[in-house]
Amino acid sequence: MRHWLMKTEPSVFSLDDLRRKGREGWDGVRNYEARNSMRAMRVGDPVLIYHSNAEAIGVAGLAEISREAHPDATAWDPANAHFDPRSTPERPLWDQVEVAFVRAFPQLVSRDDLQRIPAFSASLLWKRSRLSVIPLTDAEFAAVLAVAEGDQRARPERAAAVRIRSSGQGSGRGPSPKRASR
DNA sequence: GCCAACGTTGGC
DNA sequence: GCCAACGTTGGC
Secondary structure, three states, rough: EEEEEEEOOOHHHHHOHHHOOEEEEEOOOOOOHHHHHHHHHOOOOOOEEEEEOOOEEEEEEEEEEEEEEEOHHHHHOOOOOOOOOOOOOOOOOOOOEEEEEEEEEEEEHHHHHHHHHHOOOHHHHHHOOOEEEEEEEEHHHHHHHHHHHHHOOOOOHHHHHHHHHHHOOOOOOOOOOOOOOO
């Protein structure tokens, strides 16, 4: 299973918006590398949702792929901001995937937090600052999730309690994600 | 195939 | 709102 990070501007579409809608077609991506990453996505792949260009920058929570790559119809809609005349229904150039909400983190894993995670230091997020769909290694994904769940940053006095609670079987995570069906 | 010009992204 | 970084376009 692969892991991903997808950027979104929360003023345009936030994790809260995704929570409300349940799922969303991730259209408007107009970069070949990002498109190719989306083509490699499989249903169930976990996706970190990253808020960019915002007051609070960082990973807000977790989503998952609920539908694999298929043509992005906004590309052949002249009224759409991401219109690209090179793409047609007969020969689609751009794809989208559908993303389903899983859960919001109790607290944003901020860009600063991310920069302090050793296992995240080589991430493409830093090397390819303009890329909006980024593959993550297992270790990168796990490290971000550990910080999000352990949440030992702002409240170190609570870290021990969190550790004790999560050492049982119940991990304290939220309800299981809405299942992505067909 | 190079690379300057251009437009956009995204942190600050 | 600014502007550096950087991906893309297009002339040669």
